[in-house]
Every structure is written in structure tokens, then in C-alpha cells.
Amino acid sequence: MLVHLKTQLQTLLQNALSVAYPDQLNSLPIELDIPTEKVFGEYSSNIALKSAKIFKKAPTVVANEFLAIFTMAIEKSPLKDKIAKIEVKNPGFINFFLTPTALYDVVYQIFKDEANYGRLNFGQNKKIQIEFVSANPTGPLSIAHARQAAVGDALANIFNFIGFKADREFYVNDEGNQINILGRSVAQRAQELLGEKVDFLEDNYQGDYIKDMAKEFMAQHKINNLDGLNATKPETFSQWAADYLLNVIKKELDDFGVHFDTWSHQSKIATAEKIVAVLDVLKGKGFIYEKEGAWWFKSTDFGDDKDRVVKKSDGSYTYLTPDIVYHKDKFDRGYERLINIWGPDHHGYIPRITAVVEALGYKKDNLNVLIVQLATLFRDGKPVSMSTRRGQYVSLREVMTEVGVDAARYFFLMRHISAHLEFDLELAKKATPENPVFYIQYAHARVYSINKKAQEAGIQVQRNKLSLLKEEAELDLIKKMGWFADVLLFCYDQLDPYPLVNYLHELATAFHKFYDQHRVVEENKELSGERLALVNSCRIVLANGLMLLGLTAPESM
RNA sequence: GCGCCUGUAGCUCAGUUGGAUAGAGCAUCAGCCUUCUAAGCUGAGGGUCGCACGUUCGAUUCGUGCCAGGCGCGCCA
DSSP, rough: OOHHHHHHHHHHHHHHHHHOOOOTTTTOOOBBBSSSGGGGEEEEOOHHHHHHHHSSHHHHHHHHHHHHHHHHHHTSSSGGGTTEEEEEEETTEEEEEHHHHHHHHHHHHHHHHHGGOOOOOOOOOEEEEEOOOOSSSSSSSSHHHHHHHHHHHHHHHHHTTTTTEEEEHHHHHHHOOOHHHHHHHHHHHHHHTTTTTOOTTSSSOTHHHHHHHHHHHHHHTOOOSHHHHSSSSSSHHHHHHHHHHHHHHHHHHHHHTTTOSEEEEHHHHHHHHHHHHHHHHHHHOOOOOEEETTTEEEGGGGGGOOEEEETTTOOOOOOOHHHHHHHHHHHHTOOOEEEEEOOGGGGHHHHHHHHHHTTTTOOOOEEEEEOOOEEEEEEEEEOOOOOOOTTTOOBBHHHHHHOHHHHHHHHHHOOOTSOEEEEEEEHOOOSSSOOOOHHHHHHHHHHHHHHHHHTTOOOOOOOSOOOOSSSSSHHHHHHHHHHHHHHHHHHHHHHOSSHHHHHHHHHHHHHHHHHHHHOOOOOOHHHHHHHHHHHHHHHHHHHHHHHHHHHOOOOOO
16 A cells, blocks of 8 residues: 555655754654645655755755655665655655556555455554434434434444444434423324314424324324323323334434444433432532522533533523533543534534533543534425424435435535535436446446456456556556555544545546556457456455445446 | 634535645536447636735645625523
């Protein structure tokens, strides 16, 4: 992998410089960038530009001095066969060019690792928890949840691939006001169904699914008259409805290909005793005070705008309080890093929960809250508005059935998580060149097609000894494949799967360009064998990347 | 009023954390299939990187101040 070669080269250059200039450069680490233009080589360093001032010389002069040092160091090292040339370019960049031999190593590596190509032990098995979706069980999932699901799942895949132990967790808010309202909504719809004239309350859940649930509730509880209904306790409605909808949500996520490791319930984690205990802890640390009959958490000590009520004057708790218990519980379970994925409507809540983490004695950096921006859905050129309450929204279920899981997941991932996303349902459905979904998958499928032709022609994959791949399109493709792991690290750094989407698109472009210019199955059998190795190594990288994003890698299209 | 996100081609967006001539897709126009899948490839046109200062060898990137759009600012959840 080129990421390893880069590290080796970097270390070599750093050592060479510190020997040559023991004093001047001690605080200036050498960094290798991937140049935007390939005429500038595979790696580029701006060290001469940065250190020109220290030496009081022109950057190109410094660069040429470094060039001599680097050339000698590489000549004496095992990297001698990997570096083709080094050059200085204005205004003072030092560019490194790899030999074909160095690039062929990428292909050998891919065949050696196959489905594990790109795997790193970077994470050293550290436990990370990614909590996402965590929708209230009061209705089917919306496309806002769908995007969070696609992002969280892909992130977990990537983290695990680079050596972390990442768990997916869904937190179920199965208590509180919204659940009571849900129960009441079902109860009132049931009354209606039994012929009673009901004043259906405005803040009830208005969606049609409530009516279906009312029917189902009565069937399951064998209720067929008003007496039976009135004898039923409100909690029975609430608990049944929350359970019912949680199962709906589980099924939706399952069908969407998102599988959680842990479903934690507020009712089980944030029990009355644990709430009392955690408030005690905070009180002991001096972060709780009483004012106007309520208990306040001094979140301003940690940068929040204002202090927050944790126990209301009527004795009940706010939304924040069980969340304190929950976050303590996460750390108690041994996670070194917590990642919460929330919608933009919760971003005002971040300083509060960060304050909680710090007050509990953990570092601010132990928790990252990612805000996944909304996806605006378009249908026939018009935006579709959403409101759970009114029940007028496009659900994950609808999107899945309309455009398919692959297209849906791709669209949800095709922008940075912080960018508003335009999701055109009509476009996602189309099997035309306007639709970006198939571009990557098409490259993968094309390799299978080549394999079939190659088999007919009796050509074997040459995976041990490459020497004939010299064309620009061939070498470009190999370079792209070599940077796979680099991209995964970048995703980790950014906490965003988007760079991988972008990368796979670029990899597919490199493949399609090669495909268009050169034939794999051709006269020269040796060349064919090597090209067959090239496209199949590309297939492996594409498949690995698609798998991490939760997309299928079709063998034909 | 305060906080967060966003502002780059007609449209939707990249731009690897301060680098080299600012890129891609769509749309428009012009080409490429008797040969491995044309869901592909090649080319053309299209830009005051919201505006103004500042920081330095160098700013789309960093800082400050404006302008515009979105979201959030409860003893709601």
C-alpha cells in the first residue's frame, strides 16, 4: 500500500535531514503530499519552502541542497528501487516519482490481501461506540434518520476495517411525554373505531399508521367494545405502541442493511436509582445547585450558554437528566471514544452534553457529536416537506421501495455529512447516465465481463510477475488503488464516510479510462495476463470500498 | 440578539487542512461501438471562489468585519 511506502520515505527523509542539519530543522517535520497534478509526481514536499526563512536562502536553493541529501539517502536505502527520480520545481517543491516496480507491489499486495486489502491496525482494537438513529419509537423512520443510518453504518464499517472495535448502538427513548402522547393517540383512534365521537387532540400523532395500530391493538387484546377499552390502563397503550413501533423501526433498518450491535432502552438504563446516584455524584463535585425550587447543572462551567435544569420544581426530570446517566453508562461499558450522530435540530444540545461528559470527569475529546444535515427530498422538482406529527412525510420505507437500497444509501452518502443534501427521487430511480449511483458498480461489473471473455480465450491472471504494464492509464489506475488505505484514514480523521465515496468514483473513472483505451483480451497473451491482474485487483478494491459503504458489488448489470 | 452549518461554473457539489494552471457530474454543443457491457470514453464553451480588509514567499483554505440562506436558542422531548 502506498500509505506504507509514504511513511517509509518520510522517515528516511526526516532522518537524512536531521543528520545534515541537527539544529536548524528540529521543529519542522517533513510532510509528503499527493500532488494535484500527476506531472508533479506521486509525492511532493514543501519542506524547502517552509525552511527557506531559517536558512535565509531562496526556496529553490534550499530545495536543491535537500535534493542532494535526499538522493544520497535513498541511494543507500532499500527504497532505491522504488523511487524513479526526484526533482525540484518552482517555487521550491521537491517532487518524488515512483518506479513501475513500486507500483506493481500494490497489485501483488491486493492479491495477497484480497478482501482484507486496505485493512490497518491503526485503531489498535480501541473500543469506539457509534450511537445513531436513536429515533423515538413514535412512528416510522424518516429520511433524516435514513441518512443518519447510512452514515453511521458506513463509519462503523470503516472504523472496524482500520482496526478499531466499533459498536453500533441505538438508544430507545421508551419513556416520557412523547410515548404518553403516542399511547393516547392509539387509544383515541381505538375509540373512534368503536363508533365513539372523539375530539382527536391536535398534538396527537396524526399519521394513518396510528389507526392501523389501534385496530391491531384491539385485536391483540381482544377488545371489541368501549367498556373493554376504558378498562385499559394508559400505560398499556403506551408500552404496547412503543414496542410495536420499535419493531417496525427494527425491520426498516434491517431491510436497509443497517444492523445494530446494541439496543439500549432508556427505561432500563436511566432508572430512578441511577438518576439519583448520578445527580449525587455531580452534586458531590459541586456542579449542582438549587434555585427557585429546581436543581440546576452548572454547564456554564464547561462553556455552555446557560446552566440547565436537571430536576424541575415539580420533582420530575428534564430530557437531559436520563441522558447524563446514559452517557456515564457508555463510558462505564469501556468505550474510549463516543460518537453521537444527531440531526441538525439537536445541535444546540451539544454544549450541554459535552459539559456532562467533562463534569463526569472525562475529556471533551472523548465525545464527538456529528451533525448530519437534512436531506431535502425532491419529487417532480418540488421539495417534499416533513412533519412527523402531521404524518405527512416521506419515510425511509417509501424511499427504499421506490429507489432501492443501493441508490438510497449512495445518495445519502454522496455529500459531506455537514452539507445539505438534495435527494431527487426521480433521478435516483433512473437507469440513465444522469444517475451517479451506477458508475462505480458498473466498473465492478465490467471486470466480470472481461473475466468471462478472458476465460474463453484461455488467459490466466498473472499475479506474481508484472513487467509489461507501462501505459499511462494502467499506471494511473494502480496509483489510485494504492491510495485506498490513505482515504480510509482520512475518513477517520474527518469522521465522514464521504471521502471514500469520492475516492471510489475516482477509482472507477481511472478504470473506465483504461477500459476505453486498452483491451485486456488481445493478441499478446502475456500482456493480457498482466492486464487481467490489473483489472481484477481493481475489482477487489472496488468491492472492498463498496462493502464499507454498505453497497452491493454486482457481477453484472 | 447569541450560537452552529452553508455560500466555488446555468444547476448539484469536490477541492486531502496554506501550495503549483480552481476540478467533477448534470445541462448545452461536437465526436467515439463489425473487437472485453456506450449505465462508458474524448473534446468545447462556461469562474470577481458572497464582499472588504488583514496574516505571508504563497489564501478557495487561516483571522476580523460585513452580506445572504438554513437550523437552533424551554423547568419541551
